[in-house]
Amino acid sequence: MAFARPTLKELVARVRSDIRAALQITAILRRSFLSAISRAIAGVANSLHGHLTFISKQAFPDQATGVYLKRWGSIYGVPAREATFSKMTITGTGVNGSILASADLFQIDSGLTYEVDENVEVSAGIYTANVTAVTEGAGSNLANGERMSLQSPVAGIDSNAVVASTVIEGENSETELAQQARIVRRIQFPPAGGNVFDYIAWALEVSGVSRVWVFPGNRGQGTVDVSFLELDATDEVIPGASKVAEVQEKIDESKPVTADSNVFAPNSLTIPMTIKLKPNTTATRLAVSAELKDLFIRDSQVSGAADPDKIASGDTFDGIISISKINEAISLATDEEDHVLVIPTADIGPDQGYIAVLGTITFQTLV
Numbered sequence: 001m002a003f004a005r006p007t008l009k010e011l012v013a014r015v016r017s018d019i020r021a022a023l024q025i026t027a028i029l030r031r032s033f034l035s036a037i038s039r040a041i042a043g044v045a046n047s048l049h050g051h052l053t054f055i056s057k058q059a060f061p062d063q064a065t066g067v068y069l070k071r072w073g074s075i076y077g078v079p080a081r082e083a084t085f086s087k088m089t090i091t092g093t094g095v096n097g098s099i100l101a102s103a104d105l106f107q108i109d110s111g112l113t114y115e116v117d118e119n120v121e122v123s124a125g126i127y128t129a130n131v132t133a134v135t136e137g138a139g140s141n142l143a144n145g146e147r148m149s150l151q152s153p154v155a156g157i158d159s160n161a162v163v164a165s166t167v168i169e170g171e172n173s174e175t176e177l178a179q180q181a182r183i184v185r186r187i188q189f190p191p192a193g194g195n196v197f198d199y200i201a202w203a204l205e206v207s208g209v210s211r212v213w214v215f216p217g218n219r220g221q222g223t224v225d226v227s228f229l230e231l232d233a234t235d236e237v238i239p240g241a242s243k244v245a246e247v248q249e250k251i252d253e254s255k256p257v258t259a260d261s262n263v264f265a266p267n268s269l270t271i272p273m274t275i276k277l278k279p280n281t282t283a284t285r286l287a288v289s290a291e292l293k294d295l296f297i298r299d300s301q302v303s304g305a306a307d308p309d310k311i312a313s314g315d316t317f318d319g320i321i322s323i324s325k326i327n328e329a330i331s332l333a334t335d336e337e338d339h340v341l342v343i344p345t346a347d348i349g350p351d352q353g354y355i356a357v358l359g360t361i362t363f364q365t366l367v
Contacts (some may be wrong), residue, residue, distance in 0.1 A: 005049050005053060006049070008042060008043070008046045011045050011046055011049075012038055012039055012042040012122075012283055015037075015038040015039075015041045015042045015045075016028050016034075016035070016038045016044070018222065019034055019037070019038060019142065028183050030118035036176075037211075038110075039177065048105050050163070053203075057303055059064040061076075061180060061183045061184060061187065062180050062181075062184050063180070064180070065176055066176075068301075069148075069176055069179060069180065069183075070112075072183055073179055073183055074144070076183055076186045076187065077186070078179065078182050078183045078186050080173065080174050080179050081171075081173065081174035081178075081179075081205070081206075081207040081208075082174075082207070083136040083137045083170070083171060083172055083173035083207075084136060084137075084168065084169075084170055084171045084172055084208075085133045085134075085135075085136050085140070085170055086132070086133045086138075086140045086141045086142070086166070086168060086169055086170030087117075087130060087132045087166075087167040087168040088114075088130070088131060088142060088163050088164075088165065088166045089128060089129070089130055089131075089134070089163075089165045089167060089247045090106070090114075090128070090129055090130075090131055090148065090161040090162060090163055090164060090165045091126060091127070091128050091129075091161060091162055091164045092124075092126070092127055092129075092157065092158055092160065092161035092162070093122075093125055093126050093158045093203045094122040094125070094127060094156050094157040094158050095122060095125075095156035096122055096123060096124070096125060096156075097121060097122060097156070098121070098122045098139075098155060098156025098157050099119055099120070099121055099122075099156075100116055100120050100121075100122070100127055100129055100154060100157050101116065101119050101120065101154070102115075102116050102117060102118045102119050103115055103116060103182060104116045104150065104151075104152075104154055105134070105150070105151040105152070106131060106148040106149060106150055106151065106161060106195065107148060107149060107150075107151045107184055108142070108146065108147070108148045108149075109316060112133065112134070112135055112140055113133075113135070113151060113244050114131040114132065114134065114140075114148060114158060115131060115132055115133075115134055116129050116130075116131055117129070117130040117131060117132055118130070120196030122156065122157070127157075129218070130167060133170055133355035136170060136173075137170050137171070137172045137173070137296070138169070138170050138171055138172050138208075139170070139172075140170045140357075141165065141166065141169050141170050142163045142166075144163055144164065144165060144166070144345065145162060145163060146162070146163045147160055147162055147163075148160070148162075148163070149161070150174065154264045159234050166240075166242065167242070168242065169208070169240070169243065171208035171229075171241065172208075174207070182201070182204055185197070185200075185201060185204075186201060189201070190364060193256060193260055194224070194255055195311075196214045196216065196255040196308050196311055197305050197308055198254075199214045199224060199226055199251065199255070199261075200212045200214060201213070201306065202250055202254040202255070203226055203228050203247050203250065203251065203263075204250055205245055205250060206247050206250050208230050208231055208232075208239075208243060209228050209230060209231075209239075209243075209247060210228075210229050210230060210231040210236050211228060211230075212226065212227070212228045212305050213224055213226070213228065213266075213302040213306075213317070214305060214308070215227070215304060215305055215306065216306055218260070218262075218304075219260070221261045222258065222260050222308070223259075223261070224255070224259050224260070224261045225259060225261065225262045225263070226251055226262070226263045226264075227263070227264055227265065227266045227305065227353070228247060228263075228265075229266070229303050229355075230243050230267075236297060236342060238266065238267075238268055238357075239265045240265075241265075244264065244265050247263045248261075248262075248263040250252055251263055264353070266302045266353060266354060266355045267350075267351075267354045267355070268354065268355060268357040268358050269348070269350040269351075269354045269356050269357065270358075270359040271321065271344060271348055271356055271357065271359050272343065272359035272360050272361070272362070273292070273326075273340055273341070273343055273344065273358075273359065273361045273362065274341075274342040274343040274361075274362045274363075274364065275288065275330060275339055275340070275342065275361060275362070275363055275364070276339060276340040276342060276363075276364045276365070276366035277336070277339050277363050277364070277365065277366055278336075278337045278338040278365070278366040278367075279337060280336065280363055280364070280365040280366065281335070283334070283335060284334070284336055285361075285363050287334040287335060287336065288329075288330050288333040288336060288339075288361070288363075289361055290333070291329040291330065291333045292326070292329050292330070292358055292361065293306065293358060294329070295321070295325060295329040296321065296327065296356065296357065296358045299321055299325060300319065300321060300332050300355050300356045300357070301317035301318075301319045301355065302317065302319060302353065302354070302355045303316075303317060303318060303319030303349070303350045303351060303352050303353065303354055303355070304309045304316050304317070304319075304352030304353060305317050318349060319354065319355060319356060320347050320348060320349045320350075320351045320356075321347070321348045321356045322347045322348075323344065323345075323347055325342065326344075327339075327341055338366055339366060340366055342364070343362075354366060
């Protein structure tokens with residue numbers, strides 16, 4: 001039976017009762033010395049109960065937080081994935097022979113700054129330089145073609161530059177919930193020399209990786225292929241070539257030497273939807289969109305990948321997002337009274353190596 005923590009009011013009543021019994025008196029006046037002592041003792045006891053509640057959670061890795069979670073991670077070799085800094089290549093113009101020095105700073109309109117990695121010289125009127133974000137995390141990532149300008153003038157260098165390519169994408173630090181899940185997975189499925197769970201765990205060690213799928217024997221005996229999704233800010237996205245290469249490097253250094261592994265980004269099967277909705281208000285549309293987004297995060301799987309919970313039977317994911325689940329998600333939306341799902345009209349089953357991705361939602365008013 002779980003322990004029921006007493007409230008502060010209950011603790012005050014208990015202390016007052018104990019004092020009355022010990023002194024053999026019938027009542028304690030509200031503004032008396034004994035009343036003040038009762039409240040002080042009860043307050044201390046309430047604080048201790050709170051501290052014990054906090055400590056009891058830290059005793060379990062799936063509830064631990066802060067430095068206690070980091071300690072659990074260090075014990076099981078599952079450190080938190082730290083935020084990383086974005087690195088990109090920029091191009092600009094200037095006077096031949098002019099030098100853009102390392103540590104020179106560029107800035108974008110939002111105020112984020114980027115530091116030049118090493119000295120570059122203007123040649124034929126242009127220069128190409130690598131810059132690294134001063135602020136860590138995905139918020140510092142920029143798209144090709146975005147403009148930035150020098151924070152302070154540099155002789156012979158034109159102020160404006162343009163992002164040419166991304167070298168490394170910045171990643172946000174891992175949430176405590178995500179690290180808790182990885183530690184629990186490590187406890188439940190300890191390393192086993194290269195089984196499906198090992199490949200999932202290895203890939204999840206890479207910053208930004210959100211979900212992983214494994215294809216044992218995908219290209220014949222001795223092959224193990226891996227696919228994954230990346231968390232970009234708050235959305236799961238199909239990973240780019242640089243992240244695929246990063247996960248491939250991690251798998252190569254972790255896998256058994258005899259295994260032939262290939263990491264690939266899943267193909268996306270985009271599912272547009274048309275929904276007749278009642279009431280067709282902004283709030284209801286946002287609620288429906290959020291529920292559908294959660295559905296695809298929960299249920300979308302890369303088709304053909306091994307189901308780790310049924311690995312002994314050889315079952316694989318079919319990746320289907322059923323019509324009934326879609327209707328259920330819409331019905332769960334706050335303020336939704338009624339709806340008709342116009343598109344799609346049948347269960348969605350992606351081909352092997354594909355994953356169903358939520359597309360554009362078109363809302364119509366249900367009369």
